[in-house]
Amino acid sequence: MxxxxxxxHISDSAPIDAMDESALAPSRRQLLIGGAVAxxxxxxxxxxxxxxxxxxxNCTIPVPDQGRAGNYVAPNGQLxxxxxxGAFPAQGRSYxxxxxxxxxxxxRLSGTSYEQNQAYLxxxxxxxxxxSGFTCYASLQMPR
Amino acid sequence: MTAECRYxxxxxxxxxxxxxxxxxxxxxxxxxxxxxSPVPEILEALGxxxxxxxxxxxxxxLERRYDLGDPxxxxxxxxxxxxxxxxxxxVRRT
Numbered sequence: 001m002x003x004x005x006x007x008x009h010i011s012d013s014a015p016i017d018a019m020d021e022s023a024l025a026p027s028r029r030q031l032l033i034g035g036a037v038a039x040x041x042x043x044x045x046x047x048x049x050x051x052x053x054x055x056x057x058n059c060t061i062p063v064p065d066q067g068r069a070g071n072y073v074a075p076n077g078q079l080x081x082x083x084x085x086g087a088f089p090a091q092g093r094s095y096x097x098x099x100x101x102x103x104x105x106x107x108r109l110s111g112t113s114y115e116q117n118q119a120y121l122x123x124x125x126x127x128x129x130x131x132s133g134f135t136c137y138a139s140l141q142m143p144r
Numbered sequence: 145m146t147a148e149c150r151y152x153x154x155x156x157x158x159x160x161x162x163x164x165x166x167x168x169x170x171x172x173x174x175x176x177x178x179x180x181s182p183v184p185e186i187l188e189a190l191g192x193x194x195x196x197x198x199x200x201x202x203x204x205x206l207e208r209r210y211d212l213g214d215p216x217x218x219x220x221x222x223x224x225x226x227x228x229x230x231x232x233x234x235v236r237r238t
Contacts, residue, residue: 031182031210041183042228045176 060094061133063120077122088116097136150196150238151226170234186225196238199223
């Protein structure tokens with residue numbers, strides 16, 4: 001008459017049978033150390049917070065903001081009247097946080113020449129609170 | 145693999161025992177791990193004393209409660225489990 005003990009043991013092991021132990025010895029449950037190899041005994045759950053990074057990078061930054069579309073962007077990022085020599089036209093095209101992040105790392109915003117890209121990035125770097133795109137740009141700066 | 149590595153549990157972890165699995169939340173990494181036997185038992189044996197322990201010492205503690213089998217093989221397995229836990233930061237090696 002044996003009794004199956006509950007408790008941690010690998011399911012495909014032999015049934016636990018503590019009643020066969022000597023009455024004088026404390027009963028011990030079987031523990032299969034090798035039953036689950038080290039790699040499979042632990043499954044790690046990635047934190048859900050990892051998904052919030054994606055939403056940050058999908059935010060958009062318009063160059064320039066809608067209210068000032070039609071101005072030109074000077075090389076240093078300031079907005080100047082249309083037609084200013086040395087400045088670049090800007091129609092308010094929006095770039096995603098991901099695109100801006102790549103450009104800030106040495107890439108290039110799509111559809112721009114090298115100098116135009118630098119001008120746009122300088123415009124973005126000058127964004128102030130209250131201007132469209134500021135929050136998106138600021139969130140790119142936050143360590144994750 | 146040296147036999148003299150000593151391990152102790154990283155104090156920043158919370159355990160939640162469910163029926164067949166144990167959830168191990170490691171605050172420092174923010175990660176949760178689902179662990180099955182014999183990992184919870186090894187962690188419990190680790191926690192029995194404050195001082196760091198070697199795999200052999202853990203084996204001795206576990207031997208008191210469980211029927212483990214061939215000691216040499218089992219100690220090597222315990223060491224392997226500890227290495228996995230160390231990689232996650234749940235256990236520290238000194």
